[in-house]
Amino acid sequence: MKLLLVPTLLLCLFSLFRSENSKPLSEDSPIVTGAEQIDAYLPYLQGKKVGMLVNQTSIIGNKLSVDSLQSLGVAIKLIFGPEHGFRNNASNGDKVADEIDPKTGIPIVSLYGKKNRPTPEEMAQIDVLIFDIQDVGCRFYTYINTLRDAMQSCAEAGKELIILDRPNPNGFVDGPILDMKLESGIGRFPIPITHGMTIGEFAQMINGEGWIANKQQCKLKIITLKNYTHDMDYILPVAPSPNLNTQQSILLYPSLCLFEGTIVSQGRGTYMPFTVLGSPALKGKYDFTFTPKGIQGMSENPLHKDEVCYGLDLREYDLKAYRKKGHINIRWMMDLYKAYPVKNKFFDRSQSKQMGDIDKLAGTKLFKEQIMAGKKEKEIRKSWEPGLSNYKEMRKKYLLYP
Incomplete structure (x- = not known):
């Protein structure tokens, strides 16, 4: 089904959809996620070929955002699946294969196997890429790496990345800053263990600090959260990965x-x-x-x-x-x-x-040495303070929420 271009018909269809599917994440939660604000980003998808970098956390109400947007006539050409796959059917660290999604018939391209980001050939098949994945706010949780890689592919292809922002359940800043000599798949950025940012804020930091290869810039559109602050308790409606199930x-x-x-x-x-x-x-x-x-x-x-x-x-x-x-x-x-x-x-x-x-x-190598030497907690934390102070100052520039 082609995307409806007549504004009145589009808004009518959206209104019917929203009434059925845009239920609050919990009855007590005032937070409105980026994905739930369909009226804020649906106009940008009209007449465009869309790619979606999503997984099982990418929900609108009680439906996956892919299913929801396809039902509205959005022309989704490719689904990109990160670690654990699109529908969360892969164990920790398992490689994920390309396949056709049986429910939608849309090709799923794995970004956790032979490659970690969309290729130029895949980017040529779409006009815009949507990123909608729930993060948990930790340096060693791989979805911020997936974000940076997606931003690089978009920057190289001259395509826009639309981020549907979601809350960070661990919204505080703590831990040692990564020594970049120890850069790996579980740590790519000079940030602490908990970075205290939403995925949208972190994307701004990636751009602003020049963390894309050759300091390229990715064109971003962030659909921001409503009624959110970093110190709010946020109960995730869907497990973000198989081993984070509560x-x-x-x-x-x-x-x-x-x-x-x-x-x-x-x-x-x-x-x-x-x-x-x-x-x-x-x-x-x-x-x-x-x-x-x-x-x-x-x-x-x-x-x-x-x-x-x-x-x-x-x-x-x-x-x-x-x-x-x-x-x-x-x-x-x-x-x-x-x-x-x-x-x-x-x-x-x-x-x-x-x-x-x-x-x-x-x-850092220092943490292990401190534990083995029997250092006190206060002394260990004091060694983090200079790096955390500098990081917090840098972070301020990219915050979207208090």
């Missing part, structure tokens, strides 16, 4: 993902990932136990698979105090390292292929 896991993620650089399990291979911590070697130190198993679509070969792990149950942990301070929790890292019986194995990646690089996750 609100508690999303809020704990900035603190617990650091443990991927240790021999301590973060609960991958259970139905409570990123809400528990433990290791078989901590038997006798902690009473709480869990046993990781292979779970299809979540974690098929987790750390300590089929081994009983002893550690911490954080599912009911009250995060209000830390969130009020705007801090990630590093006490758990300090305490579990202290309790671990063989200290030289705690960060040793030769223990398991499932272990990540703690230096790349933390963004």
Whole structure:
């Protein structure tokens, strides 16, 4: 179906759609996402061939934005799928293949496999690209990398990127600034662990700080949030990835993902990932136990698979105090390292292929050294202060919300 160009018919169709599908994310939430403001961006799509970089979090009311916009006659030519795929059917780190979406018949191009951004040939098939993905506000969460890559493709092709902004559930700023000598797929930008920006704000920073190759500029149109501030609690309506399947896991993620650089399990291979911590070697130190198993679509070969792990149950942990301070929790890292019986194995990646690089996750080699040296939390945090101060000053230029 071709896009209706007659304004009165278009607005009539939109009004009917909005009444059925633009339900609030929660009854208590005053926030209106960019995607929900269809009247703000639908006119820019008239008569254009559209690409959409989206996943299962890209919703309008109770429908995926691809399905919603296609039903309005938007000419969607390509869907670009990031890590975990378009409909969230791939495990962490799994390569995602190109396919045809069975529901819409639209080709899906994977950006998490052989390539990480749209090619010139793919960009030639569209006039505009929409980016609508829920981020969780962490440096090591890969969707900000996907954003930068999409901006580069748009800049090179001279195409506009429309960002449908969404709230950041971890809207505070904390952690060491990435040492760019440690740049990797889990850290591409000189920012702290929690950057305190929405995806729209971060896109402005990418442009403003010249983080696209050859300092190219991407033409941006950001559909901003309504009724949003960075200090608001925001409950995600859809899990952003298979192992962030509860609100508690999303809020704990900035603190617990650091443990991927240790021999301590973060609960991958259970139905409570990123809400528990433990290791078989901590038997006798902690009473709480869990046993990781292979779970299809979540974690098929987790750390300590089929081994009983002893550690911490954080599912009911009250995060209000830390969130009020705007801090990630590093006490758990300090305490579990202290309790671990063989200290030289705690960060040793030769223990398991499932272990990540703690230096790349933390963004600095100093953090591991501080933990091993038994430094106090206050001293560790003090070492972050100069970098955080500079970052916060830089960040101010790109904020769209108080």
